Amino acid sequence: MSLTTAPATAPTDDASATEPQRPRRAPRIGQSFAMFRNGKSLAGLAILGVFVVVAVLAPLIAPYDPLEKDFMALRQPPSAAHWLGTTHMGEDVFSQIVYGTRGVLVVGFLAGVLATLVAVIVGVVAGYVAGWRSESLSALTNVFLVIPGLPLIIIVASQYEDPPLMLIAGVLAITGWAWGARVLRAQTMSLRNRDFVQAAKANGEKLWRIIAVEMLPNLTAIIASSFVGTVTAAVLGLTTLAFIGVIPITNLNWGTILFWAQQNGAFPDYWWWYIPAGLCIALLGMALSLVNFGIDEYVNPRLRSAGERARAARRKGLQVDGGVTEVRTVSGTGDDARAG
């Protein structure tokens, strides 16, 4: 066998190796979550889990009320009393970050759920129907794809004295669903003509059942990745809005912390005020991206990094650096020869 085929076969071998351990009964749930069962996704989900726990248990974790002012301790560097120092008003930065996690996650996930819902409905319907209906839904998607999100939100938010979180999440969803809908439409179009969908049709299944039961389960990986993508975009959107001061200070999140830090000349001396908030945003973004990378690799094993493939090939006893046309010698064990 030539070495050129080694990288392509390695991932499939890995996948089939894990299969027999799967329980035969109740395989549906197992299969739905299979896309998260890899290092990258698990690492991302773990970080995400920590943030969720922090958001839920904020009152237990935070040592102070986030808006409690201590005028005896202004702009204090980190100490035992204030782990991440204090602001210009003597507020505890650590408590603000802990409470700020709530706003970020609530808006992020709310926007993600709303946007995914719209993307699935528009994308799958546009992919399933044909003709002018598909074209017009596709045109609608394209329009929303080019609507600049931030300016729209600034305009909408400026109509309100105190825009509710729901509204912010809604606007972030409106500007964020289009990409997912496009990807879903393309995938649905390819599913629509598969024989198993035709067979369901010929069996007399109703349209909604064909879409919901026969097609949607085959789209779960794409839906999940589009959900994670919109959550990331919504988190970044929210913190940006808070940072530029569109969202009022009553809504505490990491962006608000950065806003106050910037307003009060924290850069660059009072590093404890802005670096932790910035790191949290980066960490959450990284966690969500890791989950997405994991899903992508589950869908398309060829996306696994070249180094990983090379390691997998080496484990099988293949010489990765060898010439392309070189033929593997079978002087080793017979097992190896068959495994390739």
Next chain:
Amino acid sequence: MTTLEFRNVTKRYKVRGAGDMLALDDVSFSLESGQTIALVGQSGSGKSTIAKILTQLERATTGEVLLDGKPIPHRGPGLRRYRQRVRMVFQDPFASLNPYHTIRHHLERPLRLDKVVPKDQVESEVMALLERVRLDPSATVDRRPHELSGGQRQRVAIARALASRPELLIADEPVSMLDVSIRLGVLNLLADLQRESNLGVLYITHDLATARHFSDRIMVLHHGVVVERGDADGVILDPQHEYTRALRDASPDPDRHFAGPAGTASLRS
């Protein structure tokens, strides 16, 4: 006795920017229960279009499809009744089963949709169907398609088609995607089932040898036109049309050596 009749059916596909494509040109034939007709032709000759029109996944441009002398309905409960009586086995067993669902799901759906048996008997009916297509019911029922071999999948697909207890079965190249060594097994299964339930079978294929083995009558389709029809042996042994002759001579025959003039005949004519 059920009779399905294809009467003067023409099908045109609109091709964007290239005018129309005539897939079927005035095709007529009839299929009765208990009878097997082989529809033979090369790729693009219109075989699958006939299958799609028969299952009403496509509609004829002109002409009629009649079941027991009545035109088949295009929608509503009438169409469902028709689809329950005329079922199809798809060509590619790797594509015709939903990779996400278990074999149980594939067999349960038609049973529930057409209310073939009372709800509490669905489970035992699923097992009986698997038994009928010679699969081990308990070992198969909770598996997913990717855990089965091609031949096993095609047997599941056949079981699914039989679930609604149809009177006529359309088999669109049911063995062309299977390993040569297991084709005969699947074809013999189809033949047995056909005898057991007095099914009418339209066997669509490009393989003259299996067509002769399996069917009573053969119809040869060429560029959307039926160029020859007759009983199986007659068509194979004494082909009248030039295309049928080319088709016959192109199929490998262990008794014939490719030296004589017959062996050099080609499809280019």
